[in-house]
Amino acid sequence: MKILLIYATNSGGTFVSSRIIKDVLGKKHSVVVKKAVETKPKDLAKYRLIIFGSPSWDFDGKEGQPHETMQALMNKLKKKKYKKKLFAVYGCGDSSFTHFCGAVDELEKFVGGLDGTLTIPSLRMDEFFYHLEKNKESVKKWAKQLDTVLKKI
Numbered sequence: 001m002k003i004l005l006i007y008a009t010n011s012g013g014t015f016v017s018s019r020i021i022k023d024v025l026g027k028k029h030s031v032v033v034k035k036a037v038e039t040k041p042k043d044l045a046k047y048r049l050i051i052f053g054s055p056s057w058d059f060d061g062k063e064g065q066p067h068e069t070m071q072a073l074m075n076k077l078k079k080k081k082y083k084k085k086l087f088a089v090y091g092c093g094d095s096s097f098t099h100f101c102g103a104v105d106e107l108e109k110f111v112g113g114l115d116g117t118l119t120i121p122s123l124r125m126d127e128f129f130y131h132l133e134k135n136k137e138s139v140k141k142w143a144k145q146l147d148t149v150l151k152k153i
């Protein structure tokens with residue numbers, strides 16, 4: 001399956017996670033990883049599964065928002081419909097904030113608005129670099145779970 005992983009990051013946690021996901025899914029699938037800022041709406045066309053990864057941040061005076069480059073891409077895509085595409089969402093956050101991994105919630109709503117199908121429950125990671133081994137394990141497990149679901153599709 002052709003998979004496009006679109007991510008944004010500030011301190012690198014979401015990027016490190018993208019490499020792990022690519023390593024796991026890349027064994028059986030063709031996985032392209034792109035920064036949100038470098039992604040154009042037409043880039044989504046040839047992929048069956050789109051994975052969005054974003055940290056949660058303040059944006060426009062609101063907490064728990066996707067990275068600003070992810071927001072910019074979401075704005076460009078929001079009127080599109082992707083009934084036949086599969087989606088998955090993951091994010092890095094910090095549970096000391098009011099809206100823990102709020103970006104993941106926003107991205108889930110966004111996928112709903114596109115008429116896309118969320119393939120598996122989203123992954124929310126707490127304080128990525130403080131719990132590095134645990135988070136690396138959880139992202140690996142999540143990618144394997146996604147791989148298992150893709151086998152049935």
Ligand SMILES: Cc1cc2nc3c(=O)[nH]c(=O)nc-3n(C[C@H](O)[C@H](O)[C@H](O)COP(=O)(O)O)c2cc1C
Nearest residue numbers: 010011012013014055056064092093094097100101
């Ligand atoms: C200014 C600022 C605002 C943040 N807001 C939130 C938030 O609303 N919710 C949350 O879960 N984490 C929040 N975080 C934590 C980051 O999402 C977390 O550090 C994440 O691991 C960053 O991912 P990255 O390494 O990919 O940039 C915030 C961090 C900063 C510095």
